[in-house]
Amino acid sequence: LNVHVNRIPIGGVVTKVEWTNPHAHFYIDVTGPSGTAVNWQFELASPNGLVRRGWTRTSLKPGDAVTVDAFLARDGSHYANAVTVKLSDGRKVFAGSSVDGGAAQ
Numbered sequence: 001l002n003v004h005v006n007r008i009p010i011g012g013v014v015t016k017v018e019w020t021n022p023h024a025h026f027y028i029d030v031t032g033p034s035g036t037a038v039n040w041q042f043e044l045a046s047p048n049g050l051v052r053r054g055w056t057r058t059s060l061k062p063g064d065a066v067t068v069d070a071f072l073a074r075d076g077s078h079y080a081n082a083v084t085v086k087l088s089d090g091r092k093v094f095a096g097s098s099v100d101g102g103a104a105q
Contacts, residue, residue, distance in 0.1 A: 011067040017060050019047050042082040045096025
């Protein structure tokens with residue numbers, strides 16, 4: 001049984017970042033084939049957990065182009081649990097996701 005069937009890469013432009021407990025979140029606009037943008041929400045680890053992985057409050061900013069490797073919500077909504085975030089400069093940062101055990105990689 002492949003439990004990771006709902007893990008996909010999603011690319012878009014950051015619209016909002018919430019550096020809050022118990023989990024940080026960020027949002028990106030993803031443009032579909034029709035040209036219409038859909039706003040997606042991604043869950044990250046806690047701010048403290050992100051800092052331990054090298055994140056700062058300015059690691060993601062509105063306007064940044066990113067690609068997120070994430071597990072989709074089971075309910076089909078535009079919500080996902082981020083595993084990694086590839087920044088526009090090519091750096092890949094780990095999200096401290098519950099699905100990767102929160103381990104620094």
